[in-house]
Amino acid sequence: MPLNALDSTLGAAFLGTLAAAIFYGLTSVQTFIYFQNSAGDGRFFKSGIFTLWILDTLHMAFTAHGIYFYLVTNFGNFEVLAAPTW
Secondary structure: OHHHHOOOHHHHHHHHHHHHHHHHHHHHHHHHHHHHHOOOHHHHHHHHHHHHHHHHHHHHHHHHHHHHHHHHHHOHHHHHOOOOOO
């Protein structure tokens, strides 16, 4: 398999991960600012915000792991692309 054929698959996955990382950073800053200024909000609402941020963190961790697995750990091993990471 030529490397140019991977531009539309792994290249797109890498760019998607890069965009997700940027949005994760923005979400983290918004979450931090919210908790600095949320003295009047209820505990249920705060726990909902925190839970969503934890889920976003897990999503970013799994996405980064998948990209690292395909682009670094298995660089040049095209057979690994036939099966999912997990």
